[in-house]
Amino acid sequence: MSMQKVSVMIPPLRPVPRGALWVGQLASWLVGGDAGVRFALPVWFEAARAKLAVDRGARREARSRADLVALACRYQATQPEFAKDLFAAACNDRDR
Numbered sequence: 001m002s003m004q005k006v007s008v009m010i011p012p013l014r015p016v017p018r019g020a021l022w023v024g025q026l027a028s029w030l031v032g033g034d035a036g037v038r039f040a041l042p043v044w045f046e047a048a049r050a051k052l053a054v055d056r057g058a059r060r061e062a063r064s065r066a067d068l069v070a071l072a073c074r075y076q077a078t079q080p081e082f083a084k085d086l087f088a089a090a091c092n093d094r095d096r
Contacts, residue, residue, distance in 0.1 A: 065090045 030041070072086035 068086050068090035072083040072090065075086065076083040
């Protein structure tokens with residue numbers, strides 16, 4: 001009987017991408033983790049959504065205030081009383 005040698009080269013395994021590993025660990029932690037975590041997660045999402053709504057309202061208010069100030073600057077030379085009222089509305093100040 002003749003003897004033959006067979007050489008087989010197997011490439012090394014590629015490492016798991018970090019993002020996939022992180023997401024997998026997060027999912028296993030949420031599903032199999034502490035019951036307090038599963039209970040607190042919806043509360044955290046609701047708090048984050050409420051904060052975003054407040055931030056969105058503040059940005060909208062600042063943008064409208066900036067628009068009023070720009071309009072007041074535009075009318076400053078031609079209609080100073082109207083510009084004064086616009087500045088007061090932008091600053092929420094009735095004494096100006």
